[in-house]
Amino acid sequence: xxxxxxxxxxxxxxxxxxxxxxxxxxxxxxxxxxxxxxxxxxxxxxxxxxxxxxxxxxxxxxxxxxxxxxxxxxxxxxxxxxxxxxxxxxxxxxxxxxxxxxxxxxxxxxxxxxxxxxxxxxxxxxxxxxxxxxxxxxxxxxxxxxxxxxxxxxxxxxxxxxxxxxxxxxxxxxxxxxxxxxxxxxxxxxxxxxxxxxxxxxxxxxxxxxxxxxxxxxxxxxxxxxxxxxxxxxxxxxxxxxxxxxxxxxxxxxxxxxxxxxxxxxxxxxxxxxxxxxxxxxxxxxxxxxxxxxxxxxxxxxxxxxxxxxxxxxxxxxxxxxxxxxxxxxxxxxxxx
Amino acid sequence: xxxxxxxxxxxxxxxxxxxxxxxxxxxxxxxxxxxxxxxxxxxxxxxxxxxxxxxxxxxxxxxxxxxxxxxxxxxxxxxxxxxxxxxxxxxxxxxxxxxxxxxxx
Numbered sequence: 001x002x003x004x005x006x007x008x009x010x011x012x013x014x015x016x017x018x019x020x021x022x023x024x025x026x027x028x029x030x031x032x033x034x035x036x037x038x039x040x041x042x043x044x045x046x047x048x049x050x051x052x053x054x055x056x057x058x059x060x061x062x063x064x065x066x067x068x069x070x071x072x073x074x075x076x077x078x079x080x081x082x083x084x085x086x087x088x089x090x091x092x093x094x095x096x097x098x099x100x101x102x103x104x105x106x107x108x109x110x111x112x113x114x115x116x117x118x119x120x121x122x123x124x125x126x127x128x129x130x131x132x133x134x135x136x137x138x139x140x141x142x143x144x145x146x147x148x149x150x151x152x153x154x155x156x157x158x159x160x161x162x163x164x165x166x167x168x169x170x171x172x173x174x175x176x177x178x179x180x181x182x183x184x185x186x187x188x189x190x191x192x193x194x195x196x197x198x199x200x201x202x203x204x205x206x207x208x209x210x211x212x213x214x215x216x217x218x219x220x221x222x223x224x225x226x227x228x229x230x231x232x233x234x235x236x237x238x239x240x241x242x243x244x245x246x247x248x249x250x251x252x253x254x255x256x257x258x259x260x261x262x263x264x265x266x267x268x269x270x271x272x273x274x275x276x277x278x279x280x281x282x283x284x285x286x287x288x289x290x291x292x293x294x295x296x297x298x299x300x301x302x303x304x305x306x307x308x309x310x311x312x313x314x315x316x317x318x319x320x321x322x323x324x325x326x327x328x329x330x331x332x333x334x335x336x337x
Numbered sequence: 338x339x340x341x342x343x344x345x346x347x348x349x350x351x352x353x354x355x356x357x358x359x360x361x362x363x364x365x366x367x368x369x370x371x372x373x374x375x376x377x378x379x380x381x382x383x384x385x386x387x388x389x390x391x392x393x394x395x396x397x398x399x400x401x402x403x404x405x406x407x408x409x410x411x412x413x414x415x416x417x418x419x420x421x422x423x424x425x426x427x428x429x430x431x432x433x434x435x436x437x438x439x440x441x442x
Binding site: 039046150190221 | 344345346347348349350352353354364365367405406409410413414417418428432
């Protein structure tokens with residue numbers, strides 16, 4: 001993954017100033033302020049946009065370099081390359097670095113690949129101490145037994161999985177320490193049972209599946225945070241589900257029996273006559289099941305959405321005109337004046 | 338630890354069936370005991386039942402499983418954005434409000 005020499009000849013140039021929205025002449029104070037602002041804006045806990053985490057990492061990587069005057073000077077020496085272009089660093093540029101890349105952010109959440117979060121570009125830039133040693137643990141070789149670290153990761157499941165329980169295979173990147181005390185990321189595949197009744201935002205604890213202990217200490221635990229895969233039909237609120245049900249005007253006015261999908265299969269739902277648009281009908285116990293037998297299952301709310309056929313034929317127009325004449329309906333009767 | 342493991346692992350749902358002592362919550366969230374104590378003092382986290390804030394009482398604190406989510410977010414806000422304990426408490430409350438609004442939409 002990190003070839004020993006000459007590997008820097010081709011790589012994607014990253015414009016850290018552009019990432020931070022700053023000119024190359026920015027002061028250290030401006031860089032710090034821009035980082036604060038962008039980090040808050042894109043922090044994955046504060047911004048639910050799917051791209052936020054990626055942007056947050058880009059900003060963190062840019063700041064990692066620009067906040068340190070020595071690294072910034074070395075980066076500036078690379079010169080400006082066209083965005084996304086490949087470039088060849090000037091000869092001997094690596095000698096500018098006397099230090100390693102500094103402490104890693106050590107996120108340890110969302111994905112377990114905390115030390116591998118930064119780009120290959122940064123890894124190559126500060127390769128002088130070996131990218132693999134970033135965040136290396138001083139605990140390697142320690143004789144005293146120590147418990148392994150807990151790990152956190154995210155798992156995306158389907159709504160249907162919570163009804164029946166399911167098995168899911170997950171891929172983790174776990175840091176492994178080699179004989180030289182360096183950290184390398186290794187893939188790890190686990191099959192996990194998803195218990196019935198689990199919900200998004202909850203965490204599943206897998207005892208002893210975190211990082212291994214040291215010197216005979218116990219392994220840490222693995223925590224999997226549950227997220228729903230977006231569902232085309234249902235909205236989720238805790239254990240309750242809601243489903244938007246399109247109905248024709250005559251179904252809403254006259255009443256009807258309509259077949260509606262539920263996660264446990266289709267059911268016939270009777271719509272009372274004179275139902276207004278937006279009316280909520282509750283199917284008790286048809287929401288997400290509870291995890292424990294003592295708790296109640298959620299409900300499924302069917303929300304009526306009255307949709308109208310277009311008046312694009314003579315017959316349809318005549319039908320609307322007949323409705324107008326028959327009802328003398330004034331939808332704005334309660335407007336003043 | 339092997340890199341491949343086909344046995345199906347059974348877990349427990351933290352919010353349903355797990356409680357944490359201060360030490361356990363510290364380990365699971367990655368925060369230090371001092372950080373957790375400061376967050377409790379700010380009301381960002383609350384041990385279950387009646388609890389006391391003096392130093393000897395912290396050994397008797399019991400947190401519900403849902404405290405882990407809050408502690409993890411608090412830890413990230415502090416380490417990545419340098420938010421102080423009062424700011425952490427405010428951010429967590431505002432995040433709860435946003436979540437409520439999102440649901441009611």
